[in-house]
Amino acid sequence: MPEIKAALCRAFGAPMTIEPVILRPPEGGEVEVALDAVAICHSDISFVEGAWGGSLPVIAGHEAAGRILTVGPEVKGHLPGDRVVVTLIRACGTCQSCASGRPVACEMRGDEPPSPITLPDGTPVRQGMSTAAFAERVVVDQSQIGPVPDTVAMEAAALLACGVITGVGAVVNTARVRPGQDVVVVGAGGVGLNAIQGARIAGARRIVAVDLNEGRLAHARTFGATDGLLVGHADPGAALEALIGRRADAVIVTVGAIPAYNAAPDFLAPGGQVILVGMPHGGAEAKYVPVNLADAGQGMRGSRMGDAVIARDIPWLVDLYMQDRLMLDELISRRWAFEDINAAMADTKAGGARRNVIVFDT
Numbered sequence: 001m002p003e004i005k006a007a008l009c010r011a012f013g014a015p016m017t018i019e020p021v022i023l024r025p026p027e028g029g030e031v032e033v034a035l036d037a038v039a040i041c042h043s044d045i046s047f048v049e050g051a052w053g054g055s056l057p058v059i060a061g062h063e064a065a066g067r068i069l070t071v072g073p074e075v076k077g078h079l080p081g082d083r084v085v086v087t088l089i090r091a092c093g094t095c096q097s098c099a100s101g102r103p104v105a106c107e108m109r110g111d112e113p114p115s116p117i118t119l120p121d122g123t124p125v126r127q128g129m130s131t132a133a134f135a136e137r138v139v140v141d142q143s144q145i146g147p148v149p150d151t152v153a154m155e156a157a158a159l160l161a162c163g164v165i166t167g168v169g170a171v172v173n174t175a176r177v178r179p180g181q182d183v184v185v186v187g188a189g190g191v192g193l194n195a196i197q198g199a200r201i202a203g204a205r206r207i208v209a210v211d212l213n214e215g216r217l218a219h220a221r222t223f224g225a226t227d228g229l230l231v232g233h234a235d236p237g238a239a240l241e242a243l244i245g246r247r248a249d250a251v252i253v254t255v256g257a258i259p260a261y262n263a264a265p266d267f268l269a270p271g272g273q274v275i276l277v278g279m280p281h282g283g284a285e286a287k288y289v290p291v292n293l294a295d296a297g298q299g300m301r302g303s304r305m306g307d308a309v310i311a312r313d314i315p316w317l318v319d320l321y322m323q324d325r326l327m328l329d330e331l332i333s334r335r336w337a338f339e340d341i342n343a344a345m346a347d348t349k350a351g352g353a354r355r356n357v358i359v360f361d362t
Contacts, residue, residue: 006135010057012050015342024116026072029142035066036154038133040348040356051281058126061133062088065157084145087161088129091143104304146314155357156328167194169306170277175250179203184248184267187255188216190355193223195252200224206244237266261286273299335359
């Protein structure tokens with residue numbers, strides 16, 4: 001079995017260490033992928049800080065792209081050498097959720113199979129987010145990959161695995177925004193910029209970015225925001241009305257900050273909905289007045305990975321990119337060497353980066 005390098009989290013909140021681990025060959029419907037690039041998502045930071053607990057040691061990382069090396073005996077439609085996006089969406093394909101077109105809600109996803117990773121001494125290593133992409137190679141289920149043409153650079157392709165499908169999908173798949181509707185996107189970071197792109201693609205009338213940072217609001221306009229609103233208004237809804245003439249049909253909360261969730265319903269027009277995308281730490285609670293939502297016919301709905309269907313959405317997004325209708329390259333703030341992953345994580349946590357991408361020396 002091959003020995004590869006991986007960024008290992010041995011203690012929550014501590015720097016990761018790059019160490020050798022053993023990766024077993026793919027079995028059944030699994031594929032082995034040599035990674036070319038992996039992007040850093042804020043969820044990875046929360047994960048290694050222990051926001052959701054779990055066993056150690058663990059390898060995080062879930063937003064990646066690379067080339068298939070080997071396939072298991074039950075794999076269909078994928079061959080060694082294929083260029084693929086690697087996601088965390090592992091789906092059985094047969095449960096009620098999968099059969100109804102919602103693989104992100106697969107009823108088997110809570111049943112984690114044994115990890116394909118061990119330390120050289122045989123100690124099991126947890127496969128974080130069903131992927132463990134902070135490593136030179138991964139072994140994942142075939143449901144977790146989508147094809148990427150040669151015309152898309154791997155650094156750009158990696159972004160499709162999470163940030164892009166999560167942001168665009170929250171608007172298009174979850175909120176089902178229609179042409180002419182108004183959208184508020186809370187948070188103008190990596191996922192927020194993609195939600196803004198999703199609203200633009202969907203034909204929204206006004207797309208309002210809400211953020212703490214003026215610079216981020218200015219940058220959001222290059223991705224399609226028509227307006228910007230700084231956080232801090234005593235009456236956020238009134239501020240939105242003054243800006244665009246009404247409140248919003250959809251409010252996409254892309255940050256995990258509880259104050260953002262508390263304020264989100266204030267932006268809603270009657271019949272509107274809040275889409276919960278950002279991931280607060282486990283146990284964190286938000287507050288809202290349910291009678292207001294009920295009286296105005298409003299709703300709140302979670303959106304996991306943009307309710308994406310990999311086989312449908314990855315080719316669609318790639319095609320939009322090839323038509324210059326979806327911005328990917330502009331999302332990359334900086335490319336980092338694998339050895340500098342802790343610095344890249346710290347830079348992402350500082351809040352200035354759209355997406356930092358680790359590029360493997362292959």
